[in-house]
Amino acid sequence: MKLLYQDEYFVAIEKPSGFHVHPPEDGYPVPREKICLYQVRDMLGQHVFPVHRLDAGTSGVLLFALSSESAREVSRLFAERLTKKTYHAVVRGYTPVEGDIHIPLELDSTGVAVEAHTSFKRLATIEFPIPVGKKFPTARYSMIEAKPHTGRFHQIRRHLNRITHPLLGDSYHGDSRHNQFFRNHLGIEGLCLKAVHLEFIHPWTKTNISITAPECEKWNKIQLLFTPP
Template sequence: MINILFEDEHIVAVHKPSGLLVHRSYLARKETEFAMQMVRDMVGCHVFPLHRLDRPTSGILIFAKSAEVARVMQPQFAERGIDKRYLALVRGYVDEAGHLDYPLKEELDKIADSRASQDKEAQEAITDYRPLNRVELPFPVGRYDSCRYSLVEMKPLTGRKHQLRRHMAHLRHPIIGDTSHGDGRHNKFYRDHFGLQRLWLIAKTLSFTHPVTQEVVALETELEVEWLQLFEAFGWSQHQSDYQLLNRDGAALGS
């Protein structure tokens, strides 16, 4: 269920599947499986998550193997020292690359954040994005006789809650499968027509400076099988190599 992408005595990076929580939460008290506990059992020591990955989002998740390494690594995440790139399937045609600087108000949980201030200023939120592919399908969804979708690469330069989902919704290109900020008609179409139900968002690459060796570690994970099943239906390539975002040296392609 979880694949290890990188491991040494200080850090372990895994591929988290869609639908798996990172750690225990009172909001999902009935759940019995969590990425943190699964990784701990796999590597044989306690692990410390270094960043967030929403439950419905799949892809690269990094843990430190000690509190000391976690403490050293945290500034990289806080100060934009981590290069993260995502792939998403969105509604409509995204015609050109863009740089979106659109502040977001903090999303508060009704229970967990019941005592938090409801009047906080919107926080800086910046996302770079570029289209990679597009498709038009001959099926009516909503008021149109056909439906259009784009495969988009996104690079968040800040780390706000649900930033990518909210930014794409702001651009009128919501991510397919997003039940909070997306388009329910298109989500239903994917469930009914393709028999696939998930958030079509994956943390595809992550690059960071190793806290001990000071070397750059560049990781890229593969798309899950349901992505390739969908791409086959679109008439797109099903070769993983055609969706790589990093070259052999770990540098980002298309930047």
């Protein structure tokens, strides 16, 4: 876990895959050392306040506030869509070169479908001469850049699945055969989703805050897969 940004109001870390932002609300037991809230609090020696969420399997930029007032202000920025979030993902199949997904998604709290918008562009493709599924003689994958313009639960994962390009390593919305191929044959485990960049205007200093996640072993391995020989 690396510290990426810090001032008197906020702190950003590089969240590792497999870590929870805070203790699961359903009471599922998670070791304390796998909870970012506790790790950041111990690292700084003070209370911190989560202001947005990343799924446990997602790695990358994660922001915390250092006071309740700061938390309210930056939470407002997220709620009013004044932050810019950029993710990298690997999905099944060849996606369009770019696209916008406007498919309502059900709230996890009420089940009511609400507006949801994700844009994406394709960064690279790869094809293996292996029939992972029953429908096609080869296995095709795309690396994409995705930007969620709304903040729905599992939004990127659900949206890409709805357009038949599920994320690799996604056990809830993905394709188990392709997940197994990535894990057993390519040595890439877990959800292939990384929060690579977060940008917003600082509520107090009015400066542009731009935070980028550093390289990591898993995504270096993924990048090599998609790099032509």
